[in-house]
Ligand SMILES: *[C@@H]1O[C@H](CO)[C@@H](O)[C@H](O)[C@H]1NC(C)=O
Ligand SMILES: *[C@@H]1O[C@H](CO)[C@@H](O)[C@H](O)[C@H]1NC(C)=O
């Protein structure tokens with residue numbers, strides 16, 4: 001009797017428990033009889049559709065977990081002026097809806113159904129950096145499984161604000177952020193999670209983007225954080241998208257032509273300074289370079305000062321310098337051949353020092369083409385104070401001795417003048433070489449600096 005009572009008690013308890021459990025399970029289970037014969041019965045899902053205005057949870061103090069994943073399929077444009085990156089991505093959202101549940105065995109083995117999204121509750125995930133109207137197509141579908149997992153995929157053209165640094169253009173790398181967060185639900189009602197490992201997202205996106213467009217996807221990283229707005233916290237997942245520009249187009253269109261022009265400019269120093277072609281040649285180069293700059297203006301970013309602008313300015317100033325140098329040397333040559341000014345003693349000794357001994361011995365007989373007789377006079381003739389002292393008796397002697405002597409004096413004067421001219425010419429050549437070396441030195445250092453800056 002006792003045993004029976006106990007047994008009865010236990011049976012009753014079990015029955016109640018079973019009924020309770022069964023009941024709670026049954027309330028939301030969709031009766032799908034006939035799905036395999038007549039198709040899905042909309043009435044069976046009506047209870048679910050009616051609840052779409054509310055967050056699908058049984059206990060409202062439990063937050064909904066929404067898992068996020070995306071595939072970056074293209075980087076369409078990076079606008080340095082507006083600081084915008086336009087990309088294309090497929091966003092996947094996965095969450096659990098406890099009101100959708102059926103037994104696949106009773107439903108002709110159907111375990112997955114697609115349902116039009118306008119009938120379902122959707123999480124309001126958006127991207128913080130988004131700077132455009134959402135152009136997501138309407139009328140998309142979502143997949144629901146017999147366990148209530150809902151998967152919603154949508155394509156998005158994302159125009160996101162991004163802090164772009166174009167200093168290293170065209171060898172620049174950018175680090176743009178995409179922060180996914182809920183528009184309304186605080187952390188008490190919605191938590192975000194990752195559907196896939198971020199490395200996997202990165203790998204898939206890299207494979208997709210690989211051979212497309214101007215930008216290469218380097219890496220995607222991710223951090224989770226809670227964003228505080230007023231007193232509430234919002235769950236947020238931030239993805240860092242690191243991209244690098246393909247510089248090939250810019251190297252071909254900007255750096256190579258500019259490099260060629262500056263190389264030709266440097267080579268034009270080998271045109272003899274007394275030739276009339278040097279200045280016009282350099283002028284043409286300068287004009288050509290200006291035209292090139294005007295044409296290439298469109299390719300350059302509009303804001304900021306990238307290093308490449310500095311490089312262009314440098315090339316331009318080198319060309320201007322080389323033109324000015326040519327003008328100066330031409331002027332100097334003209335001046336000294338028409339009316340050579342007396343040469344200061346220090347300059348003369350400097351010339352003697354600087355020109356190599358071989359050159360000095362070679363030039364001396366050439367210049368004094370009247371013969372060896374003139375060479376002893378040349379040296380004192382150039383040292384002005386001595387020249388004056390030595391020259392004073394010269395004309396007197398010539399007057400006394402008559403014509404032959406005076407012509408000889410004139411010849412000597414002429415020779416001395418010619419020698420002075422030749423020295424000045426030599427000086428001009430030296431100046432030319434010196435300035436050319438300075439030019440080369442400046443060019444080499446500045447271009448190396450820029451290349452070093454670019455490669456870091
Ligand atoms: C499911 O619905 C059919 C008719 O639509 C009904 O005959 C059947 O009893 C229902 N099953 C359950 C478990 O409620
Ligand atoms: C709802 O969830 C909260 C927190 O998990 C729990 O304390 C509470 O008992 C739950 N309510 C019901 C009716 O299960």
Ligand SMILES: *[C@@H]1O[C@H](CO)[C@@H](O)[C@H](O)[C@H]1NC(C)=O
Nearest residue numbers: 065067094095096149193194
């Ligand atoms: C979301 O991801 C977490 C792990 O990150 C997992 O435990 C959870 O079941 C996922 N939720 C859904 C709805 O897939």
Ligand SMILES: *[C@@H]1O[C@H](CO)[C@@H](O)[C@H](O)[C@H]1NC(C)=O
Nearest residue numbers: 197198199200201202203204
């Ligand atoms: C991503 O790709 C790299 C090599 O490209 C590989 O080593 C790594 O295992 C991949 N990671 C995932 C999660 O697929």
Ligand SMILES: *[C@@H]1O[C@H](CO)[C@@H](O)[C@H](O)[C@H]1NC(C)=O
Nearest residue numbers: 175176218219221240241242
């Ligand atoms: C992008 O910037 C964030 C923070 O500024 C940093 O944590 C992340 O490592 C950067 N990513 C790359 C690839 O440099």
